[in-house]
Amino acid sequence: MSWSIPFMPEQASNFAPGVDLLFYALLAFSFGLGLVLTFLVVRYSARYRAGSRADRSGRRARSLRLEIAWTAATVAIAFGLFAWGAVLFVDRNKAPADAIEIAAIGKQWMWKFRHPGGQREINELHVPVGQPVVVSLASQDVIHSFFVPAFRVKQDAVPGRTTRVWFTATKPGRYHLFCAEYCGTQHSGMRGQVIAMQPERYAAWLEARSGGEPLAAAGERLFRSLGCSGCHGAESRIPAPSLEGLYRRPVPLASRRTVIADEAYLRDSILQPQKHIVAGYGAVMPSYDELIDEDELQMIVAYIKSLAEDREP
Amino acid sequence: MSERTQSEAFAAPRRELAADTFGMWIFLASEAMLFGALLLVFLAARIAYPQAFAAASGHLSLPLGTANTVVLITSSFTMALAHVFADAGRWRGATAGLAATGALGLVFLAVKGYEYRSEYLEGLAPVLGAPFRYEGPAPANAELFFNLYFTMTALHAAHLLGGIAVVGFVLARWRRTAAAGRLRRVTATGLYWHFVDVVWIFLFPVLYLIDR
């Protein structure tokens, strides 16, 4: 590939063909319209230049009806393209339930990944081909953006909230991973690789590195050492909301609103317990904001989610 | 510059007064967007942390806030009177009204300063080096409340200070300005002053009266 001139990025994910098709449609529409207008300007400039003997009699423009029809047609096509783009975007908004959950943390100037089995990677992400993968993104400092051009995916990692992006790799290989949102001095150095492998080679890779403690197990250890089990444990006598099967269940709040206990809810309740007071309970839980960092937060969240594993979401 | 109008673009003083009023209203529209943006930030935070903001709002002194609102409404009243007198050409009444308006503005700033001092001593002010001391629920969100409270009220106080300076300038140059010029200045100052009062009319309940 060294001497050849690249025009299009590789298509290596389930989204790539769909996005490229829409891109080509937009390209056709734009060049179509652009060339028509350029042709008109060039023709008029040549034909009606001062002193030319072209016929300039008669009304200058064709009927207004034609103008409106032409404009309406262009607008109709444009809004068709809008609808196409919107449908593709909304479809991919929800990650499939069986996707592999990878926890990613963007921090000034590196990407840190952690597989469900506990394997950790920095600036490299191994994923299986043919299986959906959802990456939950958190940031420890400024806004970063997880961008894999070959997969046509991009999602900002914003401090203070958890965002998610998912894809299914379709072609084995090594693909660029960029940080797309300017994040300071080494922004252009915050790069990495996403390595898509055949499922069996991926499993072997995982096995080779299985030394790491599974995320949920690490979470359970923290859950006890930080004293969460003191209140939320099964045998505690202190009134605290039970976490058994909590993940993805509606929770009635003291402010008479009901929220779904998704990842963001779990995160907020650990870092800022006052934000959602569960109906019937006092606002007594301390904030763990200063006590744990993003890594440990993701472990505890993984543990709480594992408590809802047996229930069908 | 023709003596009768300030800018030679206008033939009659009446047209110039209309232009001044329109120009001032456009300026007030831009000021409304400035305060609107800050109010939006406050509203977003308050929606996110209702209980914390309610508790924090309790720490503001309601008597001082109410008293200040009375002072500012009264200053608007004296400003409006000055405009009424200026219309009727009773210049003594106009200058008295202006002076009262400026004085009441200073009273407002004094009361505000006293409030700030007591909040600073209580450890609630975002002053460098002064740690934030607060016992109620969610101290972090409460700190956000007080930071927004100080930002919005300080910006309002700065505008009030500007208004007092303008009133002082108009009074200082009173004798050397022609009748038409006096009327234009009283009108413009009045519009600005009433706007600053309207901003406080919204700030007071939004900041001080979160379910007492």
Add this chain to the structure above:
Amino acid sequence: MSAAARTLATYLALLALLAATVGSAFVELGLGNAVLNVAIAAVKSVLVVVVFMRFLSGDALPRLAAAAMLLWLAILFGLTLAARLA
């Protein structure tokens, strides 16, 4: 009603409304408190604008500016809060 008298009447109305706002704060109305606060503030603002700023007399251009101001504030608050709460 002379101009001065009208100004005085408005002034007293404003003070009365202020008392109403502060008084209403001590009555437990839940969300109603916030709505009432903003409503009374809006009424007070209309009074100041119409009487003290002579909004209705004089030429129409200031009213155009005020209408644009309110529309743009509505865009700023409406679209932003809608986008955030969606």
Add this chain to the structure above:
Amino acid sequence: MSADTYPPQSYFAAGYGPRAWFLTTDHKRVAWLYLVALTAFFFIGGAMAVVMRLELATPQGDVLTADVYNRMFSIHGIIMVWFFLVPSIPATLGNFLLPLMLGAKDLAFPRLNLASWYVFAFGSLFTLFAVIAGGVDTGWTFYTPLSSLYSDSYVSAAAFGVFIVGFSTIMTGINFIVSVHKLRAPGLTWFRLPIFVWTMYATALVMVLATPVLAASLILIVLERVFGIGVFNPELGGDPLLFQHLFWFYSHPAVYIMILPGMGVVSEILPCFARRPLFGYRAVALSSMAIAVFGFLVWGHHMFVSGQSAYAGVVFSFLSFLVAIPSAIKVFNWTLTLRKGHITFDTPMLYALGFLGLFTFGGLAGLFVASLAVDVHLHDTYFVVAHFHYIMVGGMVTAYMGGLHFWWPKMTGRMYSELWGRIAAVTTFIGFNLTFFPQYVLGYLGMPRRYHAYPAEFAFWHVLSSTGAVVLAIGYVMPFFYLGWSLLRGSAAPANPWRASGLEWQTASPPPQHNFARTPTVTEGPYAYPEPEDER
């Protein structure tokens, strides 16, 4: 009314000393004060762009370190956006021509006009201090929490400078709105106003209503840096996305502040050199107002991938497609203006035709980044860089150059060298396309914005782009010389060298101190060129 019946006194003759210039209330002199300041800023920003393109000619960073490159693109953005593009046409051509086109002696508030220049100069001191002292490394977008918590560069000074310059913009906006309402000559109804006046009015509307929200966001950044008020700091419960809402609420309408005046200039040049009235005058006038109003509804398209909800994305994407319609209508009307004309290709016309082409391709690229699924891939890549440079440089700066040449005889009373003018116009057109078209391809390939080093496979397009930048720089430096030369040696310009229609051409070149001996009365529409059917 031939030129010689006017008093010989041009506005220059009213006074030559520094007092006459720095204490003037003559809108024409204020226009010159702005022209000098903006030209200086244009060359500062432009020089940084050339150095950045040299840096990007090679995949690994050879010319600059990462930190210096970051500060350079930040300062390039800040200076070009707020210190050149936003004020350029309104403060120079707008200040000079609006009273002339309205048939007035001056703007509604002459002293406010001079004050706006001093506020602009005072504001630029802060940003220039930030530039000299070490620069700012947050990009012109100042995204938090990087700008408010993590950057250790001169963010507060730069942000405060932009905050002050914002007031200068608001002052200009107020002056223009009141002038258009109150100072029109007798008989000059709204629909007899030239499109240039319509676009100045629409731009002024956006200036007045959008700039304060930028001011609020910049105040909050400075307060957060100095007093740690944590409005955008997640630890205190602040939300970094809130800054993006406030910033883009201003910054998208700001791109309409930049492009609308360019549309106004082109709407004056095309009819003059095609000798035909502007096609669909009323449609172009109303679409200018529509752009100004709808421009406030679309800012969310900058935040499709920032964690905003999908449904908010759909709404903003729909509104963004909607706002493209008025621009499309204008392009159709400009093109049809040429039909059955007597077209001559003087320098202003070359720039106007260049605007037509480049603005069209820039606008069409906007459809790609407004379409949700494609923007997920294209956001923050060079495709976006190419898109907004096609509009701001290909559209706005080209129109600014066209307008400068078109009204140069009126402003200076001198003719410039037509040959050099055309050479410069063609050079900039070629240089521009060579610089920015490759960036579209880089964008889709996935080359992220604001990278000082990049993977080797992007190198080919970067080399093309860097070569183009050199050609573009040459194209932009040329006018500086031959226009300057025309001030000294240029031949005297007649009152109406282009036989153009418009009130500004019915007074002397350069106009006297109070523009018109007698306020003209207007009896017909703005483009008094014959329609083909009544030309026999």
